[in-house]
Each structure stands twice: as structure tokens, then as C-alpha cells.
Amino acid sequence: xxxxxxTRQHLTxxxxxxxxxxxxxxEAPSEExxxxxxxxxxxxxxxxxxxQWVFIPRMHAxxxxxxxxxxxxxxxxxxxxxxxxxxxLTDLLRPIIEIEQLLQKQ
Numbered sequence: 829x830x831x832x833x834x835t836r837q838h839l840t841x842x843x844x845x846x847x848x849x850x851x852x853x854x855e856a857p858s859e860e861x862x863x864x865x866x867x868x869x870x871x872x873x874x875x876x877x878x879x880q881w882v883f884i885p886r887m888h889a890x891x892x893x894x895x896x897x898x899x900x901x902x903x904x905x906x907x908x909x910x911x912x913x914x915x916x917l918t919d920l921l922r923p924i925i926e927i928e929q930l931l932q933k934q
Contacts, residue, residue, distance in 0.1 A: 831897065831930060831931075831934050832891040832894075832897070834930055835887060835891055835897065835927060835930060835931070836888065836891050838923045838924075838926045838927045838930065839884050839887055839888060839923070839927070841922075841923040841926075842879065842884065842920075842923040842924060842927075843880075843884060845916075845919050845920050845922070845923065846876065846879065846880065846920070848916075848919075849914070849915070849916060849919070849920065851876040851880075851920075852880060853876075853877065853880060856881055857872065857873055857877050857881060858872075860872065861873050861877070862881070862882070867906075868903075868906055869882060875906065875907055875910040875911055876911070879903075879907070879924075883903065887927070897931055897934065898931055899931055899932060899934055900931070900932065901927070901928055901931055902928065903924050903927075903928065904921055904924045904925050904928060907920065907921060907924060908921060
């Protein structure tokens with residue numbers, strides 16, 4: 829199975845877990861929040877907002893546009909630390925780690 833297809837599957841799984849955990853939001857953050865220059869928009873978005881509104885859409889866009897996918901990403905350490913009190917954190921981390929491992933193998 830092509831890497832782009834697998835990546836999309838893991839992104840869909842991440843969205844599903846976020847929905848199950850009531851982390852998926854209907855309303856986007858402000859335009860100013862998207863202008864952040866900090867990694868993970870740490871100064872303007874929560875970790876789950878960043879996943880939903882930045883990471884997932886950007887990865888889908890890369891998959892659809894046939895642009896190169898990143899070969900080295902490290903999102904799981906940030907999410908694990910920032911959401912260490914989150915119930916079912918391992919469920920949330922699973923698709924993120926699968927994406928990281930998949931991209932490192934390409």
C-alpha cells in the first residue's frame with residue numbers, strides 16, 4: 829500500500845480518536861492563532877487545536893498534492909507531555925506514532 833494512502837488512514841484514525849475523546853472542535857481558532865511562529869503554535873493553540881487545525885490538514889494537503897512527505901517528524905513527545913493528564917492518551921498517541929514511524933521508513 830502506498831505511503832500516502834497509509835498516512836491518510838492514520839490521519840483518519842487520529843481524527844476518529846479525537847472525536848471519541850471529545851477533542852474535535854467545530855469552531856476554528858482565530859486567524860491570529862494561525863500566525864504563530866512558535867513550534868506547534870504553542871503560544872496560540874492548545875495541542876489538540878494544533879493537531880486538528882494545522883497538522884491534519886497540512887498532512888492531507890501534502891498527500892493530495894503529491895509533494896514530498898516529511899521524513900522526520902517528532903510530534904508524539906510534545907503531545908505526550910502536553911496532554912499527560914488526558915484519559916486514553918495512548919489511544920490518541922497511537923496514530924501519531926504510526927505516522928512518525930511510517931514517514932521515517934520512506
